[in-house]
Amino acid sequence: MEQQLLGQVPHLTRLEVSERSGVPLTVAxxxxxxxxxxxxxxxxxxxxDGDVEALRTSSALYEAGVIGPESQAALVRTWGRSFARLAEWQVDLLTQVVVEAADSGAxxxxxxxxxxxxxxxxxxxxxxxxxRRHLAAAAGRVLSDGRAGATDVALxxxxxxxxxxxxxxRSKELDEAExxxxxxxxxxxxxxxxxxxxxRIIKTIGDEVLYVADSAADAAAAAWELTRIGADEDDPFPAVRAGVAYGEVVARLGDVYGPTVNVAARLTSHARPGSVIVDRGAHDVLCPDHAPPGPDGEPPGPWRLKRLSRTSVKGYARLESWVLREPRG
Structure with a gap:
C-alpha cells in the first residue's frame, strides 16, 4: 500500500534525501x-525519490521568488493542514473498502x-x-478588486x-455516525x-459556518434564507442564528482577519434563535442615510431593520446592532 501511494518502496533516509536534493537538512x-x-x-x-524531487522543487520556487521568506512558513503550513484533512477523509473512504472486503471473505x-x-x-x-478552477476564480477576484501586486490588503x-x-x-442525543x-x-x-x-465559504467550525460576500446585501440575504429554512419545522435543516458585519477585511491564505470578522462572530453569539443581527457597517449599506425613506416612512431598500439596544460583548463595550426583519416584497 505504501508503494502504491508513494510510487516507490521507501529506500532513503532523511540524510540521503538532503544530500541528493542539495537542500540543507535543517531546511528540509x-x-x-x-x-x-x-x-x-x-x-x-x-x-x-519523490521526496528528493519535492525538496528540489521547493528550493527552486524559493530561489525564483515565488515563495518569499515572509510567506513561506504560513503557506506551507496551510498546505499541510489542508491536505492532511483531505487525506484523513479519503482514507476513511478507502477503509470502507477494507471492511466490505473482510465481510465478503476477500x-x-x-x-x-x-x-x-x-x-x-x-x-x-x-x-x-x-x-485550477479555484485558482482562476481567486485570480479574477484579485485582479478585479485592486489587490494585484499587494498582499494582506484590507478591503x-x-x-x-x-x-x-x-x-x-442535540449532539448528546446522537451517536457518532448520526x-x-x-x-x-x-x-x-x-x-x-x-x-x-x-x-464564498471560508471555513466550517463544527456547528458554525464562516462566509464572506462582496456586498452586505448578499451576505444578509444568505443569512436570512438560512434562518428562514431553520425555522421551518418540516425542514430537517437545524434552527440557526446569524451575524453579519461589513467593513475592511484582510484575506490571507484562504482565511479572513480583522475587526469586522470579530464583530460578526460577536453578533452571532448575541443573536436570538432564528434571527440575523447586523452591525453599523452593514446597516449603513443596506439602509443608506442619504436615500429618501420609503412610502411607509422606513429606510429605503428591501430590508426592514430594527435597532437594538447597545450591547456589550467580548472586546466591544457598546456595540451598535440591528436585527433584520421580513424583507419588503
Whole structure:
C-alpha cells in the first residue's frame, strides 16, 4: 500500500534525501515540520525519490521568488493542514473498502490495493482540476478588486457567521455516525445557500459556518434564507442564528482577519434563535442615510431593520446592532 501511494518502496533516509536534493537538512526538516510530517531519526528509512524531487522543487520556487521568506512558513503550513484533512477523509473512504472486503471473505489488502490503483489517479486528477478552477476564480477576484501586486490588503467585505442553535444538547442525543451525518448535511445546505447568494465559504467550525460576500446585501440575504429554512419545522435543516458585519477585511491564505470578522462572530453569539443581527457597517449599506425613506416612512431598500439596544460583548463595550426583519416584497 505504501508503494502504491508513494510510487516507490521507501529506500532513503532523511540524510540521503538532503544530500541528493542539495537542500540543507535543517531546511528540509523545517519544511517537513511545517507540512505536518512526523520527525524521524537520521537513520530511519522512510523516503523515496519523490521526496528528493519535492525538496528540489521547493528550493527552486524559493530561489525564483515565488515563495518569499515572509510567506513561506504560513503557506506551507496551510498546505499541510489542508491536505492532511483531505487525506484523513479519503482514507476513511478507502477503509470502507477494507471492511466490505473482510465481510465478503476477500483479502482486504489485495482489495484495497486494487481500488487504490484505480481510484487514486482519478482523485489526483480531480484535485488538480478543482485547484485550477479555484485558482482562476481567486485570480479574477484579485485582479478585479485592486489587490494585484499587494498582499494582506484590507478591503471592504461582508462577513457572515451562521451558528446552530442548541448544538450541544442535540449532539448528546446522537451517536457518532448520526452526528457526522447531521453536521455534513448542515454544512452542505449552508454552503449551497451562501453560494447561491454570491458568497464564498471560508471555513466550517463544527456547528458554525464562516462566509464572506462582496456586498452586505448578499451576505444578509444568505443569512436570512438560512434562518428562514431553520425555522421551518418540516425542514430537517437545524434552527440557526446569524451575524453579519461589513467593513475592511484582510484575506490571507484562504482565511479572513480583522475587526469586522470579530464583530460578526460577536453578533452571532448575541443573536436570538432564528434571527440575523447586523452591525453599523452593514446597516449603513443596506439602509443608506442619504436615500429618501420609503412610502411607509422606513429606510429605503428591501430590508426592514430594527435597532437594538447597545450591547456589550467580548472586546466591544457598546456595540451598535440591528436585527433584520421580513424583507419588503
Amino acid at each position: 526538516a523545517e519544511l517537513w515540520r511545517l507540512l505536518g510530517f512526523p520527525q524521524l531519526a537520521d537513520d530511519e528509512v522512510a523516503f523515496t 483479502d482486504p489488502v489485495e482489495r484495497l490495493t486494487a481500488v487504490a490503483s484505480d481510484v487514486l489517479p482519478r482523485l489526483e486528477a480531480l484535485q488538480a482540476y478543482t485547484w 471592504p467585505t461582508a462577513v457572515g457567521f451562521v451558528d446552530i442553535v442548541g448544538y450541544t444538547t 452526528l457526522v451525518a447531521w453536521l455534513e448535511a448542515f454544512e452542505d445546505r449552508a454552503s449551497g445557500v451562501v453560494l447561491e447568494h454570491g458568497g
